[in-house]
Amino acid sequence: MNHNQPVYTDNDPQDELVTLNLGPTHPATHGVFQNVIQLDGERIVSGVSTIGYIHRAFEKIAEHRPFYQITPLTDRLNYCSSPINNMGWHMTVEKLLNIQLPKRVDYLRVIIMELSRIADHIICNTIIAQDTGATTTFLYLFQFREHIYEIFEEVCGARLTTNIGRIGGFERNFNEIAFTKINKFLKEFPVALREFESLLNRNRIFIDRTAGVAAVSAEQALDYGWTGPLLRSAGVDYDVRVSDPYASYQDFDFEVPVGTSGDIYDRYLVRNEEMWQSLRLIEQGLEKLKQEPSDIFHADVPEFYLPAKEEVYNNMEALIYHFKIVMGEIDAPKAEVYHSVEGGNGELGFYLINDGGRTPYRLHFRRPSFINYQMFAPMSKGMLLSDAIINMSSMNIIAGELDA
């Protein structure tokens, strides 16, 4: 498949093709981006993707913000799983500063990141079902995203754009209510997920709509830079958590599910299985926390970790560090660093160049949605319009991450 060509066709002498604007604000795109497609009946002849409708120049803004002010920008990349972005950014800075985190912080992070992965996959999988006509499943499972947001709310006070954690750890310790809610979630979610699977996995209509549709080979997926569940559904067992472990993922026991054909059904199955694995990870994380001292929630790095407000008002040293961090006057090495985490959609990379100034000299986000999405228009050629719609939902393109 070589579709490195602009995909409009002028070969339409009898004027039979219909041009359709899918987007920028079309309910089926689940985000603000446009596809201009040419249709021959129900079949797509060609398509052009136009993106950038919510481009917010994050990379430029990041060059003018101290490190700790960049976290809220990362919230708005993949806003369905903001904590993963936040922590990916924190870990990038910690790598730059050579900060070693206590194990308890790593485990807390794993719990939060896996909860956000579940939230991300809930959205994608229920929406595939919704787009194939199964509204019930959407309503059954979607409430658990709300429960996950309640846990985030307990930990950091925010729900969607979380700004969770700080460089060096968390801004506060998890309270009892948070743990109660996590345990409640662990008890209730598997029941709902099993019900969700029993409604869809062997559902004739669902399989007819998804199996064999938009199949992608492993070679194509790698050639187009796919990562995450999409790449794994094509049979490549690449997962950043395993290949470059961060946040102590090497301490955990979990499996990386892979598909075989890369079609929509496989993507759905891979995401479902990842939710089960995330549950395993959270359970193990809670178990491991019992071995750790319960009052540690950040590394002991006062030069980089924002002190608590009451400290700042009552303690001279805390005031000095607060001032230095807020003014961006921390001593960071002049270096460049690339760090990546396994986001909901794939490898989320941060390429940070620090020149010793108060702000990054350059920060580049490797955004999985952006790179995954470029195959959409070429692979839609010859596809039915209704298949292309589910294909798009199964790619889980999040406009914030697409445009940055």
Next chain:
Amino acid sequence: MAEVTNQELVQALTEKFGGQIIGVNEPYGLLTFETHKDSIINVLTFLKENSIANFNFLTDITAVHYPEKKHGIAVVYHLHSMVKRIRVRVKVFIDENHPTIPTATTLWNAANWMERETYDFFGVRFEGHPDLRRILNMDELGVHPMLKQYPLEDPNRVDKKDEYFGR
């Protein structure tokens, strides 16, 4: 699956390309080197197809602007060998006034949008790219906004001077 070290990679590269491989170092364990614009495609092809590491995956293409340098734009490639679990970063410094470099879309289709993004923000012209248009900004923008000479804030505003914020 034998692991491969950065030293073995550097050795293989210098054997093949000699003086074309410069500025080798390893910040945070990630092998980084520079090469020239004429040899970049050969280097990338070698990295992709050699049997030592087989860098099958193009992670990222981006650019960095250094206005004070003679060759002021660095095009940065991040490659990844999923088989050997090793990454490499390749940089090419090109002239800011004539920012051209051959396209990598001949090697990876993934390079298509990454190069369009780099063109959009830095004005780097990837020669041979099939569809080099802006991707995130509007076509009428006229400038390449990530270049350092373009300020973030409206320069006419008096309340948002960068020096007040120490930037």
